[in-house]
Amino acid sequence: MSSSGIPVLAVHGGAGVRPDHDYAEACAFLGEILSRGASALGEGRPALDLVVEMVEAMEASGLYVAGKGSSPNRAGEVELDASLMSGHDRQSGAVAAVRNVVSPVRLALAVLRESPHVMLAGAGAEAFADARGLPRVTDPGAYYAPAVDATGLAGARASAGALDHGTVGAVALDVAGRLAAATSTGGTLNKLWGRVGDTPLVGAATWADDRVAVSCTGQGEYFIRAAAAHDVAARMAYAGEGLERAAAAAIHTVGDLGGNGGLIAVDRAGNVAMPFNSAGMKRGMVRAGGEPVVELY
Numbered sequence: 001m002s003s004s005g006i007p008v009l010a011v012h013g014g015a016g017v018r019p020d021h022d023y024a025e026a027c028a029f030l031g032e033i034l035s036r037g038a039s040a041l042g043e044g045r046p047a048l049d050l051v052v053e054m055v056e057a058m059e060a061s062g063l064y065v066a067g068k069g070s071s072p073n074r075a076g077e078v079e080l081d082a083s084l085m086s087g088h089d090r091q092s093g094a095v096a097a098v099r100n101v102v103s104p105v106r107l108a109l110a111v112l113r114e115s116p117h118v119m120l121a122g123a124g125a126e127a128f129a130d131a132r133g134l135p136r137v138t139d140p141g142a143y144y145a146p147a148v149d150a151t152g153l154a155g156a157r158a159s160a161g162a163l164d165h166g167t168v169g170a171v172a173l174d175v176a177g178r179l180a181a182a183t184s185t186g187g188t189l190n191k192l193w194g195r196v197g198d199t200p201l202v203g204a205a206t207w208a209d210d211r212v213a214v215s216c217t218g219q220g221e222y223f224i225r226a227a228a229a230h231d232v233a234a235r236m237a238y239a240g241e242g243l244e245r246a247a248a249a250a251i252h253t254v255g256d257l258g259g260n261g262g263l264i265a266v267d268r269a270g271n272v273a274m275p276f277n278s279a280g281m282k283r284g285m286v287r288a289g290g291e292p293v294v295e296l297y
C-alpha cells in the first residue's frame with residue numbers, strides 16, 4: 001500500500017480462515033481499535049505504546065486466539081506467548097509459555113522495561129508478573145473462551161493447527177519516525193504441553209529496527225525456520241529490496257518450507273505490506289487522520 005510518510009498503524013488478527021466461521025465481529029473489532037489508534041497516532045503516541053495498546057485490546061476481546069480467546073493445549077492448559085520490539089533503540093521484551101496472565105504483551109513490555117533480559121518463560125515469567133502487580137487470571141475455566149473451537153478438528157488439522165490461526169499483532173510508525181511491532185498468541189490449536197512457537201521469538205514473528213517493523217502469524221514452526229520477520233528486514237538492508245517485495249519474499253520462503261501464514265509490516269517511509277499465503281488473514285491499517293481499511297481475504 002502506497003507510501004506517504006504519514007504515521008501509520010496496521011494490525012492483524014491471525015492468518016487462516018475457516019469457511020464455516022463468521023469473522024464479522026473479529027473484523028469489526030479491528031476497525032474499532034484502528035479508529036482509536038488513528039487518533040492516538042495523530043496525538044503523537046509513541047509507536048511502542050500504540051502497538052501494545054492494540055495487542056492488549058485484541059487479547060482482552062476474546063475474538064482471536066490470544067489472551068482470553070486462546071485454546072488449551074493437549075494437556076488442558078492455556079499457555080501464552082508474546083513479544084515486542086522497538087525499532088529505534090532495538091529494545092525488546094518477550095514471554096513464552098506463560099499461564100493465567102491477562103495480558104502477555106503487557107508482561108513482555110514489563111520484561112523490556114523492568115528486567116535486564118529479553119525473554120522470560122513459564123513459572124519465572126508468572127512470578128515476574130506477580131512481582132510487578134500485573135493482572136492474573138484466577139479462574140481459567142471461567143475466563144478463557146476459545147475463539148476457535150478445536151474439538152471438531154481431526155487428523156492432520158488437529159496435529160498441525162494448520163488452518164485456524166488467530167494470533168494478534170500490530171506494527172506502527174509514529175510521528176517521530178519510530179517503528180515498533182508486537183505479537184501475542186495462544187499458539188496453534190492442539191499444541192503439545194510446553195510447545196513454544198514463533199510468536200515470542202524476536203526475528204521469527206516480531207522484528208523492528210530503524211527501517212521496518214514486522215509482525216507475523218501462521219504456522220510458527222515454519223516462521224522460526226525462515227527467521228521470517230528478520231528476513232524482511234535483512235532483504236531491505238542487505239539486498240536493497242523495497243518493503244512490498246521483501247515481505248512477499250519472506251512469506252514465499254515460509255511457503256517453500258511447507259508453511260502457511262502471513263505478516264504485516266510498515267517501513268520508515270510509511271509503506272505498508274500485508275502478504276499472506278493462507279486462505280485469508282484478518283488485517284487492517286489506518287493512517288493518522290484517515291479511515292481504517294479492514295480486509296479478510
Ligand code: ASP
Pocket residue numbers: 014015065164165166167185186187188196197198199205216217218219220221261
Ligand atoms: N504463529 C502462531 C504460533 O505458531 C500461531 C498463529 O499465528 O496463529 O504459535
